[in-house]
Amino acid sequence: MFDRLEKITVFRKFLLSYLLILVIPLLASLIIYQVSIHKISENATENSKNLLNQTKEIIDQKNDEIEKFVYQMSLNPEINQLMNRTSSTDLNIAYDIYKVQNSISPYWLTNQLFRNFYIYFNQIDTIVSPESSYVRIKDYYNTHVYEGLSYDKWKKDINQTYLSRYYLPSTKVKMGETTEPIITYVQSLPFNNKENPKANIVVMINESEITTLLNRISSQYDGSTFILDDKGNLIAGDNMDKNLISFEKSTGEFSIKEHDKKYMYIETKSKNNKWTYVAVISKEKLSEDVNFIQTISSALAFFTIIVGLFTALLFSYKNSIPLNRLLGMMKITDIGKGTDPYDFIHSNVEEIIARNDRLKDQIQDQLPLLQDSLLRKLVAGEITSSKEARALMEQANIPLKGSFGYVGVVQIIHMLNELDKDMLDEMNVAQLFIQNEFTEIFKGRVLLSNIDKDQVLFLLPYDKKISSQETKQLEENLNLFIKQIAKKYSLKVNIGIGSSFEQLTEIHQAFEEAKLSLPFIQSIHRQGSVYKYQHQYQECNIDYYYPIEIELRLINAMKNGELNEVKELLDKIIIENVEVRTLTYQLGNQLLTALKGTIVRILSKNTQLNTVMVDEIRNRLDEQLTKKGSFEKSIEEIKEMVTEIALSIYESKSAGKQQVITRMKEWIKQNYHDPNLTLYKISEAVSLPEKMVPLIFKEHVGVNISDYIEDVRINFAKTNLTHSDDSIEEIAMLSGYNSAHSFRRAFKRNTGSSPSEYRKMLKET
Numbered sequence: 001m002f003d004r005l006e007k008i009t010v011f012r013k014f015l016l017s018y019l020l021i022l023v024i025p026l027l028a029s030l031i032i033y034q035v036s037i038h039k040i041s042e043n044a045t046e047n048s049k050n051l052l053n054q055t056k057e058i059i060d061q062k063n064d065e066i067e068k069f070v071y072q073m074s075l076n077p078e079i080n081q082l083m084n085r086t087s088s089t090d091l092n093i094a095y096d097i098y099k100v101q102n103s104i105s106p107y108w109l110t111n112q113l114f115r116n117f118y119i120y121f122n123q124i125d126t127i128v129s130p131e132s133s134y135v136r137i138k139d140y141y142n143t144h145v146y147e148g149l150s151y152d153k154w155k156k157d158i159n160q161t162y163l164s165r166y167y168l169p170s171t172k173v174k175m176g177e178t179t180e181p182i183i184t185y186v187q188s189l190p191f192n193n194k195e196n197p198k199a200n201i202v203v204m205i206n207e208s209e210i211t212t213l214l215n216r217i218s219s220q221y222d223g224s225t226f227i228l229d230d231k232g233n234l235i236a237g238d239n240m241d242k243n244l245i246s247f248e249k250s251t252g253e254f255s256i257k258e259h260d261k262k263y264m265y266i267e268t269k270s271k272n273n274k275w276t277y278v279a280v281i282s283k284e285k286l287s288e289d290v291n292f293i294q295t296i297s298s299a300l301a302f303f304t305i306i307v308g309l310f311t312a313l314l315f316s317y318k319n320s321i322p323l324n325r326l327l328g329m330m331k332i333t334d335i336g337k338g339t340d341p342y343d344f345i346h347s348n349v350e351e352i353i354a355r356n357d358r359l360k361d362q363i364q365d366q367l368p369l370l371q372d373s374l375l376r377k378l379v380a381g382e383i384t385s386s387k388e389a390r391a392l393m394e395q396a397n398i399p400l401k402g403s404f405g406y407v408g409v410v411q412i413i414h415m416l417n418e419l420d421k422d423m424l425d426e427m428n429v430a431q432l433f434i435q436n437e438f439t440e441i442f443k444g445r446v447l448l449s450n451i452d453k454d455q456v457l458f459l460l461p462y463d464k465k466i467s468s469q470e471t472k473q474l475e476e477n478l479n480l481f482i483k484q485i486a487k488k489y490s491l492k493v494n495i496g497i498g499s500s501f502e503q504l505t506e507i508h509q510a511f512e513e514a515k516l517s518l519p520f521i522q523s524i525h526r527q528g529s530v531y532k533y534q535h536q537y538q539e540c541n542i543d544y545y546y547p548i549e550i551e552l553r554l555i556n557a558m559k560n561g562e563l564n565e566v567k568e569l570l571d572k573i574i575i576e577n578v579e580v581r582t583l584t585y586q587l588g589n590q591l592l593t594a595l596k597g598t599i600v601r602i603l604s605k606n607t608q609l610n611t612v613m614v615d616e617i618r619n620r621l622d623e624q625l626t627k628k629g630s631f632e633k634s635i636e637e638i639k640e641m642v643t644e645i646a647l648s649i650y651e652s653k654s655a656g657k658q659q660v661i662t663r664m665k666e667w668i669k670q671n672y673h674d675p676n677l678t679l680y681k682i683s684e685a686v687s688l689p690e691k692m693v694p695l696i697f698k699e700h701v702g703v704n705i706s707d708y709i710e711d712v713r714i715n716f717a718k719t720n721l722t723h724s725d726d727s728i729e730e731i732a733m734l735s736g737y738n739s740a741h742s743f744r745r746a747f748k749r750n751t752g753s754s755p756s757e758y759r760k761m762l763k764e765t
Contacts (some may be wrong), residue, residue, distance in 0.1 A: 019309075026305065045281075048221060049266045052279045055213045059227075060272050062209070065113055065468075067165070070187045070201050076102045083189060083198040088124040088135060095622055097133050103611050105130045110500075111468060116175075116204040117183075120159040123198055126160075134479040147179075162188045162197040165273070169233050170207045181207035182332065183236060207236050214238035217518040222472070223263065223280040230274035306472045322519065333629050370396045375449045379407065379457060381508030389504040398447065400504075402463040406474060408497035409509040410434055413528060414692065422691055424453060431456050433489045441481050459507065466500050475530055482528040490689075493528045494518055512548075516555070516601070543589040545576035551598055554642070558602060561650020563643065578632075595638050596621055602645060609648055617641050660686055661700050664693070665708075675738045679705070714750045717743070721759045727757050 073079055078099040086091060100119070107114045108130030118129035118140065127134040134140040137159070141151050147214065149157075149171070168184035183205045188197035214225035218239040226237030267278045339643040342723070373395050383389045386403070412430055434456045435448045455528050478495050485491045498513030513533035550569060559563035577591055599621065603614050620641060624634060667685045671677055682705070684688040697705040713735045720731045732743030747755050 007132055026301070026308075030301070036037060045264070045266070048217060048279060048281055049268070051217055051220075052225075052266060053268055055217065055225075056270055056275075056277045058213055059210060059275075059277075060270055061337070062113060062205075063273060065111070066185055066203055067110075067206075069107060069203075070116060073104070073119070073201055074191065076100075076103055079189075079199070080120055082128075083123070085121070085124050088126060090124075091497055092622055092626075093124070097128055097627060100128050101130065107468075110471075113209070116206075120200045120202065121198070122160060122200070143175060145174040146182075147174070157491075158184065158186055158202060159200050160197070162194045162278065163200065164188060164191070165227060167235060169229070170236050173204070181236075183207055183210065198683055210236040211238045216283075217279045221279070221281040222285040223282050225277075225279045228276040228278070235275065281591060344650055367397055371398055371447070372449050374398065374452070375447055375457070375459060378459075378504070378507045379451070379511035383703045384505060386504045399445070400447075400461045403503050404464060404500065405459060405461040405465075406497050406505075407507055408458050408460070408495055408516050409451070409511075409518060410438075410458065411492060411494045411496065413456040413492040414689075416453060418623055423695070426689065426691060427453050430489070430491055433491065434485060434493070437481055437485050437488075441477055441484075457511070465502065470736075471500070475532075475759075478530045482530070486528065494531060495528070496531045496533070498533045516552075544587045544594075545580070546573060546591060546594050554598065555602065558642065558646040558649060561646055563646055563650070566642060566646045567639075570642060574635055574639075578635075592624075592634050592638070595635075596624070599638070599641055599645070609645065609652070613644065613648055617645070620649055658700065658744065660688070660696065663699060664705070668709055668712055671699055672709060672716065673734060673736045675733075675736050677709065677736060710746055710750060713737070713746060718751075718753065718758070721755060722762055731755070 034126060046224075065683055078096065082096045082100050085096065087093075105118070108117070111155070118127050120127050120137070125135075125137060127137045127140045136153060137155065141154055152503060162608065166186045168186070170181045171184050172179050175184040185203040185205060187201045189199040189201065190197075196635045214236070215228075215238045217223070218225040219729055224237065224239045226240060227235040230234050262283060263280055263583075264283055265278055265280045267276055269276050277586035317606075374392050376391065377383050378391075383392070412427065412434075428450075431450045438446050438448055438456075438458055442460060444762075447461070449457045451457045462470065474497075478497070482493060482495065485493060485525040496514045498510035498517065501507050501510045517531040517533040550573065554566065554569045557569060573595075599617065603609065603617065620637065624637065663686050667682065668677075673683070674681075679690050679693050683693045686693070688696070694705050697708070701708065717731050717735045720734065724731075728733070728743070732740045737743040737746065742752055747753075747758070751758060753761070
């Protein structure tokens with residue numbers, strides 16, 4: 001068979017190519033191996049030290065996260081307000097505790113490091129955690145029992161004593177049915193108030209968070225790794241062998257048996273908290289690693305040569321067969337003597353390849369439409385399977401590697417209820433500007449789609465779970481975008497973002513939250529802003545009637561000031577829950593809580609409501625929390641509050657537009673004498689787009705703005721014609737006309753007579 005194959009030119013070329021590909025990297029690898037093997041042994045110690053330093057830096061970063069978290073807690077207004085409470089019986093204390101718990105919940109949900117923390121308020125003897133609040137703090141201790149630490153000692157030493165950046169070494173804590181080693185961090189508030197700490201922030205860190213990092217060294221080098229604080233106390237350790245390492249508690253020093261014989265140790269110290277990181281390494285293990293690498297490298301090289309030779313022969317034979325068959329079908333004779341088979345195949349197949357490239361280009365042109373359609377299906381909730389979503393994304397060539405991200409909506413701020421063709425064209429241009437700026441700021445890794453005439457959807461994907469630092473960076477980028485779009489294109493926008501999603505099927509929920517987070521009233525007199533969706537309450541399995549579509553309709557009706565629609569929706573909710581369904585006391589309270597949550601959401605997201613009215617409604621909500629009333633009375637009070645909010649929003653929108661009209665009229669009366677008065681100058685004066693000026697004026701005044709300007713000028717001219725002897729030309733210039741001719745035409749069009757006839761008629765009378 002080989003005698004026949006050697007006569008085939010194609011086979012020989014394939015075989016030579018494969019052998020060349022095999023030999024070159026083998027020679028290069030041999031040279032690199034000989035040089036590198038001598039460096040492995042020398043650098044083993046340095047590498048282990050680098051690994052220890054990396055571990056130190058990671059743990060320092062976690063400590064920094066805790067420090068930043070504590071600093072944010074110290075600035076939290078709800079926490080500071082509760083810290084200054086002097087008695088647990090103070091008015092509204094329950095609501096203050098609820099606000100604190102609600103404000104710290106996002107940390108518990110978004111950061112694994114803060115899965116178990118609480119704040120002890122000294123003056124009211126209360127513990128508040130993201131999951132619950134404990135007026136009797138012994139209840140919390142019973143679910144988190146420290147080994148060797150009594151309740152009284154735990155309460156005094158950890159919760160009531162002033163501590164600053166204090167770490168309690170690893171202690172076993174029984175939490176429910178399980179017992180875990182816990183490192184406890186404590187920081188008192190206010191800072192530097194040693195005489196009277198008002199609160200202690202306690203973060204309980206699972207030791208496995210630390211030992212998992214230390215294990216990388218101890219397992220790799222068959223030794224131990226541990227951390228000591230600045231006083232010599234053991235904070236945490238991995239693979240701690242008491243027969244190998246001994247500690248002297250009185251001096252805070254440690255010693256290693258058989259040092260310089262079988263083991264060596266390296267240490268490094270953190271500049272942040274003065275902790276000492278120590279790694280004990282087996283010398284024998286270091287040598288074993290080098291010998292093992294030598295053996296494996298030799299075996300792999302030999303195996304690669306044998307397999308490579310066999311593979312080269314196999315692939316040469318296999319790949320030459322189709323080409324020989326193709327040449328046979330093309331009926332080429334005497335190829336080996338005068339014709340290169342590759343050139344022949346290239347010349348005959350070139351047209352096929354060109355057609356294939358054109359087909360690929362056509363498919364590529366359709367990709368934007370396919371991507372936009374898929375994005376709309378995701379936010380609409382039409383795709384319910386993550387597997388299906390990923391398959392469609394791969395087909396549409398959407399670069400979404402992970403399952404995490406944010407969904408947001410960019411709302412263009414304007415004051416028109418309806419848009420004509422010209423305004424729609426301007427909106428399309430504005431949406432194009434928005435997409436270009438987003439693409440530039442986020443370096444092309446954002447997916448965009450126009451979902452409404454004045455809204456742009458964006459989806460920002462992440463490869464892994466989103467950190468608090470990444471969330472902060474996102475908010476900074478969005479605020480930068482708002483400033484740039486206003487500076488470059490004079491566009492004002494609001495941006496609403498929902499909660500981060502962790503599965504592709506959660507994109508729909510995040511999109512709905514983003515829409516809900518946008519303010520109800522768009523004001524062109526305010527700068528754009530970023531609005532984040534805040535969870536007012538957690539949903540549970542309930543049987544009362546208050547579906548999400550009814551809540552959205554209620555919010556939209558209030559946004560538009562449609563009082564009749566608001567009343568009809570509330571009546572429908574009442575009928576469904578009171579007459580159609582028989583609610584228990586518990587379900588009735590859940591319905592009231594849901595309705596109150598809607599009111600709180602409206603109050604927190606709307607910035608143009610009357611402050612006095614907002615405070616009054618909040619007080620009425622607080623009263624409902626403290627007093628017990630009938631279900632019917634509570635529903636009626638909620639109905640009154642919702643109606644008042646809708647009426648106030650309607651009046652605010654009407655007043656805002658009327659103020660713009662008044663400013664237009666006043667500016668025209670002050671500048672009508674300018675012959676170069678244009679719509680552009682008026683739009684600059686009232687901060688509106690040029691094409692919106694005549695539309696808003698006609699909508700609210702009932703006449704064209706050009707006719708109004710002419711009326712102001714002609715009325716001024718009538719006064720001068722009556723009470724002065726100025727010439728027609730002088731009056732024309734004073735009235736804002738470029739020439740007497742254009743003035744006469746406008747005067748006759750407005751009054752039915754020429755200026756001269758009008759003056760003469762007045763003198764005769």
